[in-house]
Amino acid sequence: MTAGTALPFAETLEAVRALVPTKLRNPRIGIVCGSGLSGLAESFRETVLVPYEKLPGFAKSTVPGHKSSLAFGLTGKGEGVSVVAMLGRFHPYEGHAFPTVVYPIRIMARLGVKNIIITNAAGSLNPNIPVGTIVVIQDHLALPNLTCMNPLLGPSTSPEHPRFLPLSDAYSPALRRLLFLSAHHLALDRSALTEGTYAWVGGPTYETPAEGRLLRLAGADVVGMSTVPEVVVAREEGLNIMVMSLVTNFVVIPDRYRSIREEVEAELAGNPIQLEQAQVVSHEEVLEVGREKAELMKKLVESVVERIPTVPELQ
Numbered sequence: 001m002t003a004g005t006a007l008p009f010a011e012t013l014e015a016v017r018a019l020v021p022t023k024l025r026n027p028r029i030g031i032v033c034g035s036g037l038s039g040l041a042e043s044f045r046e047t048v049l050v051p052y053e054k055l056p057g058f059a060k061s062t063v064p065g066h067k068s069s070l071a072f073g074l075t076g077k078g079e080g081v082s083v084v085a086m087l088g089r090f091h092p093y094e095g096h097a098f099p100t101v102v103y104p105i106r107i108m109a110r111l112g113v114k115n116i117i118i119t120n121a122a123g124s125l126n127p128n129i130p131v132g133t134i135v136v137i138q139d140h141l142a143l144p145n146l147t148c149m150n151p152l153l154g155p156s157t158s159p160e161h162p163r164f165l166p167l168s169d170a171y172s173p174a175l176r177r178l179l180f181l182s183a184h185h186l187a188l189d190r191s192a193l194t195e196g197t198y199a200w201v202g203g204p205t206y207e208t209p210a211e212g213r214l215l216r217l218a219g220a221d222v223v224g225m226s227t228v229p230e231v232v233v234a235r236e237e238g239l240n241i242m243v244m245s246l247v248t249n250f251v252v253i254p255d256r257y258r259s260i261r262e263e264v265e266a267e268l269a270g271n272p273i274q275l276e277q278a279q280v281v282s283h284e285e286v287l288e289v290g291r292e293k294a295e296l297m298k299k300l301v302e303s304v305v306e307r308i309p310t311v312p313e314l315q
């Protein structure tokens with residue numbers, strides 16, 4: 001789907017009606033599972049999985065660590081809270097146009113979702129935020145949005161949507177409060193969860209040291225290749241949003257580059273040296289940290305979901 005193409009909302013909603021029992025098909029809470037984080041839906045009860053291929057308008061996720069299904073189910077104690085989770089998201093770098101990348105968010109909104117918890121794997125730009133930390137996002141820095149690659153480019157999807165969408169209040173304070181309360185009730189170490197700014201980059205290349213430095217200087221704490229298009233559209237659809245980034249690696253920002261000149265000159269002078277080689281990041285490493293922290297992410301998300309019905313402004 002490209003900007004301006006009619007979106008097949010009616011067909012997708014009809015497919016959900018045909019495949020998901022009444023009790024589960026109008027969830028108030030949506031979850032987007034980031035790289036390696038599909039386990040967030042493992043503890044749902046009465047789960048119904050709907051493969052993306054059965055949903056008109058949905059693409060297939062091609063990234064390892066992303067399954068391609070919507071999971072409808074119940075979570076929490078007693079009767080439970082009805083939720084829907086995207087097991088796998090779409091990234092622009094996979095070749096998907098923006099309307100496709102954000103289509104599942106628009107469908108969640110049309111199913112009745114009011115609150116969305118978006119998760120991702122991200123690289124840390126901040127020396128005070130180590131690998132394994134969960135960062136609740138308070139703001140974002142989206143170079144693509146500033147350079148005419150905004151997911152809302154093109155005709156509006158609905159006449160009810162504002163043409164010029166404010167984003168100064170994109171990240172719900174009420175949901176973020178629930179996360180810190182949950183961390184307290186789960187007796188989480190204070191250092192396990194922090195707050196920060198997410199930089200969205202196009203990928204699929206990881207950042208060069210100079211790019212990492214630019215983002216850090218611009219005020220970002222973590223960087224990733226997803227989430228912001230989903231946030232922008234969730235905001236346009238009027239949802240309350242919380243984003244949790246799991247730090248899976250450090251972005252390499254050396255204080256000093258390895259100098260080949262120094263190495264050659266030392267060798268010619270008869271005192272060979274080898275300066276430190278730059279570290280490289282891999283998606284395998286990203287998925288590994290996701291596996292290690294899956295249980296903690298799941299407990300936190302479950303705890304937030306359980307508390308949402310108790311907060312009037314989130315209804």
Ligand SMILES: O=P(O)(O)O[C@H]1O[C@H](CO)[C@@H](O)[C@H]1O
Pocket residue numbers: 033034035036063089091119120121122203224225226227282283286
């Ligand atoms: O943001 P998610 O989908 O969690 O995945 C992150 O991990 C992948 C890179 O390893 C990129 O897709 C990046 O955005």
